[in-house]
Amino acid sequence: MTAVSVEPGTLDAVIGFEDGSFRTGRIGLESTFLAATDVPASLASIPKRGVGLDGDTIVFHSQTGQFSRIVPVCELLEPSSGVTGAPLQSVDCTKLTSGSLVAVLDSEGGIRVEFIESRRNLLTDEVIVTTSGAVITPTSMIPASFVRLSSLGDQVFIVWDNGLAERWDIRTIESPRLAESFNLTNAPTRIVAMEHLFGGMALAAADSDGIVNIWTGVRSDTATSSDGVTMTATKTFSGDGTAITALAPSPRSRLLAVASASGMLRLLYSTNSRLIQSLDTSDSKLLGGSASTVIISPRENRLIAATQNRMVAWEFNAGFPEVSFVSLFRPLWYENYPSEIHAWETTGHESFESKFGLIPLIFGTLKATLFSMLFAVPIALCAAIYSSQFMSSRWKNRVKPVIELMAGLPSVVLGFFAGLVLAPLVEQGLMPILTSVFLVPLTILAGAHFWQIVPSGLRSKWAGFRFALVSLVAIPLGCLCAHTASPTIERLLFQGDIQAWLDGRGGSGLGGWMLALLPFSGILAMLLLERLIGPVLRRVSQDWSEQQAALVLCGKFLVSVGLTLAIAMVAGMFFDSLRFDTRGGLFGTYVQRNALVVGIGMSFAIIPLIFTIADDALSSVPEHLRSASLGAGATPWQTAVRVIIPTAASGLFSAVMIGLGRAVGETMIVLMAAGNTPIMGWNIFNGFQTLSAAIATELPEAARGTSHYRVLFLAAVVLFFMTFVVNTIAEFVRQRFRRRFHEL
Structure with a gap:
């Protein structure tokens, strides 16, 4: 066995061998709870957090007093051949609704993707396996180092240690096509580890300088790829200058365990670029060096690190890594989003990336x-x-x-x-409603001005009812004018809809600017008329009669209305000409x-x-x-x-x-x-x-x-x-x- 890959959270796996073949199936441990009556008598006295053997199975007594049976599982299909027969150095698999998708890479650069569908005959209990796939020929003649599949099974990523990466579209499994080429790093830095984060929508790439970059697909109108998606580095975790030796994503969140050659072991959280915990394992009481393998337990409460001759496990409490000041109050670049945004999306499917922006x-x-x-x-x-x-x-x-x-x-x-x-x-x-917002106040003001024209005798007689009279006439009249004029205004400013x-x-921005600027234009027109015409009117109106003054004020009001519309239109045309x-x-x-x-x-x-x-x-x-x-x-x-x-x-x-x-x-x-x-x-x-x-x-x-x-x-x-x-x-x-x- 030269390579193995297990899909996080499942027992689905693919194993690569030295002869270039690979096998898919289920490997791992299955656990079932035992009733008190089903516990073997010889194991009933196992202390809490203790284990015992019952034939080929393991019995575990939990801290809460619950017994469970743990059974090793190894169910593999018949071997499938690779490309060149050289040893496989990188394999990956993803479980789809109708079967399993596998990608394999051998030491000579041969790459194959294969869809494997297995069905069990209900009558004969025979397992029928059908396969389909293709060999991928990368653009580079240098053998690649890593191959990874997307969680949806529609893409395969091929990565070289010099940082070159290719994304292939495999929605049609028999005829893959190159979608995009991109660089994960710059020379002389080399890619030393590559893993999918939980959910399969982002890739974590670690290099020889200890830097970990998180890559995700971003859809944009300016993308040069065939599907309009560009792989973009959205997060960067700096290192200590030494190469990464192991990389392990959590099977339940965007938590990532990273081990470096200096012996430093870090827990990182991708969404908010947060360092959760760090530990120096170079002490002889711990690993005594750098870890070659790290694993995060399914419950995210235990971290396991191992070298060739030593393994150590630590209990840890990550708390609530997805919540921090940054994730609450600052924009973040979430998976598959085109840029940093503020977002509040708290729930979704099991691999959903929660967004807690307030x-x-x-x-x-x-x-x-x-x-x-x-x-x-x-x-x-x-x-x-x-x-x-x-x-x-x-x-x-x-x-x-x-x-x-x-x-x-x-x-x-x-x-x-x-x-x-x-x-x-x-x-x-x-x-009509938008039109009435402007016309109803306008008709009320017009009614107040025209009330001054009414002969003084009538005004004195009805003075106590002037507000009611003006309102009863002006408000219905304003609503009627708005209803009547709105189709014409809509046709002139908004192309009829x-x-x-x-x-x-369609349509220009003039109508929107006029709506937005009318209140400010009215204030400006009033100030201009008061500053320019007001002193003149006060000086020349000393000998005017009350009726003459009222008529002039009505004329001033009409001029202010026209000036308001003119200012709003000129300003709107100006902003529209600037493409605002x-x-x-x-x-x-x-x-x-x-x-x-x-x-x-x-x-x-x-x-x-x-x-x-x-x-x-x-x-x-x-x-x-x-x-x-x-x-x-x-x-x-x-x-x-x-x-x-x-x-x-x-x-x-x-x-x-x-x-x-x-x-x-x-x-x-x-x-x-x-x-x-x-x-x-x-x-x-x-x-x-x-x-x-x-x-x-x-x-x-x-x-x-x-x-x-x-x-x-x-x-x-x-x-x-x-x-x-x-x-x-x-x-x-x-x-x-x-x-x-x-x-x-």
């Missing part, structure tokens, strides 16, 4: 909070200002309790409504459950809190301040903006912070309306996952004591810390506001 959850929490506050804060504060300063006490006593009752709505009901009712409606009427435009199917696009940033592919839906749905939970506290803060401003302002000739609006609001600033800020705290910790609304996908991106039209949602959904299913279970508790601590920091900062700001206005 950044996507923190980002999702902040994103949900931001978009919810963008909807809730303006509405709640404006409503509080109106109810406390302009609404009659009779109506206020009716309206305020109704809004406060909204705070009692269960969040699961709001989440159900947002996810199952609101989300489909928003998807169907996306363009905004969802196709968001998905990147909001798609991939603020906008992107539309997903039904998204941040827009969450913002609207969560605002129903936040608005009552902010409104109630803000209204109380505004109402508690001393009446003498209001009376003094009105007595000095200020209008009610000027009094509210320049006297009442600054005085109540600490209370308003507290209201916003309490609403922020509610948004940060909200669970059911984001769980049902956000899609619960840990995506990082500011696209308002895609989903996300928050810390609270991850805890609520995954903690009941996480096995107690596992890394997943502990990381979820850490996520709860992070959520508490975020809330604590925000509230602490808010308290400092609130105290500053109070000190500024306490003398009033």
Whole structure:
């Protein structure tokens, strides 16, 4: 026997012999539990952690008192021939659903891949073996050193000790084809060991300088290989300058045992490039030199190292190697990913590479909070200002309790409504909704300006109802205008289909830039007109009548609207000419459950809190301040903006912070309306996952004591810390506001 390979976690193996032949089958040890009545009487007195022989089997008494029978297994098929008849120096096998795939390499460079399928005849109990395969002729005439198969059985890797490597596509086993050639190292460094990591998606290559590189396939549009995949070194573990003598992957995780010629034995974890433990075995009490073979036990609690005449076993506890500060808060390069990313993917198949990055959850929490506050804060504060300063006490006593009752709505009901009712409606009427976001406030402002044109007699008569009248006319009119104008706007800016435009199917970036820049353009237009035209109007309007001044203000408003559109269009055309696009940033592919839906749905939970506290803060401003302002000739609006609001600033800020705290910790609304996908991106039209949602959904299913279970508790601590920091900062700001206005 010159070479052997056993698939990790199984008994499937291939053995290579000196005559160039190889045999496949099952070799190893099988263990079965024994009932107390089945334990041989002569072995019943075996102490715990002791063993005894029962014929050809071994009986083991565990620490917990359980007896088990361990039986050696050696079931091999008939020999298969190699290529040249030279001794085999490297073999590998992988178990597929319909058989076994084997790759062998002999000392003269002959390479063969073979698929072996064995079936047992149920009538005759005869095993029927069928084989198919091919000989691979590498591009290099120098005999290779290693041959390794991929876990899916679709590729074979051929490696030379000078670092040259070839990846062959063997999906059609009878006609392999070269997919890629690459270099694992540079001369004069040589490759001395090569192994698959657990899962079979990554290769660990060790060189004569003691460096271990982790290689994985990365798919990219610029790849020169035939299948679009490029083998890339994603992790590098530095060494001590001496050659690696043994390499052993764990059969249950990305743990890797590495022995070097200096006698140093290291345990490495691939995902986060972490050194778990190290041990110097050169001491004569241990190995007395460098290990030629290392093995990690199936339970990852024992490490075995051996030389030609000595073997030592150590118990170790790797803890939770996949969890570290790096894996939690920094981007990592995971297997088969094109680059380093933040990712949260905790469960999958048995060989899944767990990803415990908390950044996507923190980002999702902040994103949900931001978009919810963008909807809730303006509405709640404006409503509080109106109810406390302009609404009659009779109506206020009716309206305020109704809004406060909204705070009692269960969040699961709001989440159900947002996810199952609101989300489909928003998807169907996306363009009218986006248009109304701009047109409804615009019509309200237009109504306020045109109210000034109404004859003074009528205005005085209906002064107490002016806000209600303007709102009752402007809001329906704005919605009607948005519904009417949205098809035209969609055709002009988004080629008639905004969802196709968001998905990147044609169209320029002008429409997206105009949507994003309109609020800033409005502020800029207002500042420009106030700075350039305001002083002139104040100077020349001293002799104007009230009607003339109102008409000029209406004209100024219309000019500001036109200037806003012009600024947004010019800026959008400029950015579009530079090939900048909001798609991939603020906008992107539309997903039904998204941040827009969450913002609207969560605002129903936040608005009552902010409104109630803000209204109380505004109402508690001393009446003498209001009376003094009105007595000095200020209008009610000027009094509210320049006297009442600054005085109540600490209370308003507290209201916003309490609403922020509610948004940060909200669970059911984001769980049902956000899609619960840990995506990082500011696209308002895609989903996300928050810390609270991850805890609520995954903690009941996480096995107690596992890394997943502990990381979820850490996520709860992070959520508490975020809330604590925000509230602490808010308290400092609130105290500053109070000190500024306490003398009033």
